[in-house]
Amino acid sequence: MATLKEQLWPVVKEYTRQVVELMEASEWHWIGTDDDGNGEYEMLDLDECWFLSFGNVQLIVDRMDEWVKRYGSKEAVAQEIRDWFDWWLEREETTGETLLELWENRRQRGLRTYPWINLEHWLMGCPRDVKRPENPDDELRVMKVQREMVTELIERYRSSRTLWNIIDNLTAEIKEKEKQKKARDAKMLEEMKQCEAMQEFLKTCEEIDNKRKETL
Numbered sequence: 331m332a333t334l335k336e337q338l339w340p341v342v343k344e345y346t347r348q349v350v351e352l353m354e355a356s357e358w359h360w361i362g363t364d365d366d367g368n369g370e371y372e373m374l375d376l377d378e379c380w381f382l383s384f385g386n387v388q389l390i391v392d393r394m395d396e397w398v399k400r401y402g403s404k405e406a407v408a409q410e411i412r413d414w415f416d417w418w419l420e421r422e423e424t425t426g427e428t429l430l431e432l433w434e435n436r437r438q439r440g441l442r443t444y445p446w447i448n449l450e451h452w453l454m455g456c457p458r459d460v461k462r463p464e465n466p467d468d469e470l471r472v473m474k475v476q477r478e479m480v481t482e483l484i485e486r487y488r489s490s491r492t493l494w495n496i497i498d499n500l501t502a503e504i505k506e507k508e509k510q511k512k513a514r515d516a517k518m519l520e521e522m523k524q525c526e527a528m529q530e531f532l533k534t535c536e537e538i539d540n541k542r543k544e545t546l
Contacts, residue, residue, distance in 0.1 A: 342371045342384070348391050352408050353380060357539075364538055380415055386449050397453055407453070414452045 342360075350358050355376040363369025374382045382390075390397070390411070397407040447456050480493075487496045522528045 338371075345384075345387050345391050346374065348394075349374065349382065349387050350376065352390065352404055353377075353411065354408070355380075364541075366541065380411070382449075389450055389453075393453075400453070400455070410453060411449070414447070414449055417447070417452075417458060 346358060353376050357377050359375045360369065360371050361373040361375055363371065371384045374387055398404060401407050401410055483496050487499055
């Protein structure tokens with residue numbers, strides 16, 4: 331008798347097939363597995379562009395009739411999913427929380443002007459551009475952090491410098507640091523390529539990729 335895990339893989343494989351077809355992906359991979367039934371099916375990588383949890387994969391497939399009824403076609407549903415990813419990336423780039431976290435050494439999750447929308451709520455039509463009302467506490471917090479940042483820069487680059495002078499200094503330092511980082515990364519990459527273990531790893535990855543393509 332097949333084990334529960336052995337019974338699960340054909341189900342996962344069919345869910346995968348339907349999502350790959352929907353998203354018109356040319357490649358797919360369950361991260362952390364060899365895509366032949368072993369490992370844990372937690373995150374599906376589609377073309378190295380879209381990443382879906384198994385829960386999201388089930389959500390898409392199990393309620394496809396509902397999504398098609400709302401958006402008119404499977405192609406439109408796929409576009410909604412792409413739009414959800416784009417929205418997430420845009421929010422990550424524009425919230426500015428990461429910088430505040432670095433300066434405050436903590437994360438205050440209350441300071442978000444946009445809601446965090448999961449895929450289910452997105453497909454159900456959750457409003458995407460709803461902003462929280464302005465909050466004096468949040469505004470005061472941001473102002474104090476901004477003051478701290480400027481104060482540290484003045485102390486570092488001397489109070490006689492204008493902010494534009496400071497920006498010029500930082501820009502020059504960033505370029506030099508990027509140059510050093512690029513040289514270091516190139517050296518590390520070359521050393522890794524010459525490593526026997528890395529060569530074996532790349533060979534294994536190629537074999538897995540070929541095996542996965544054969545199953546499609």
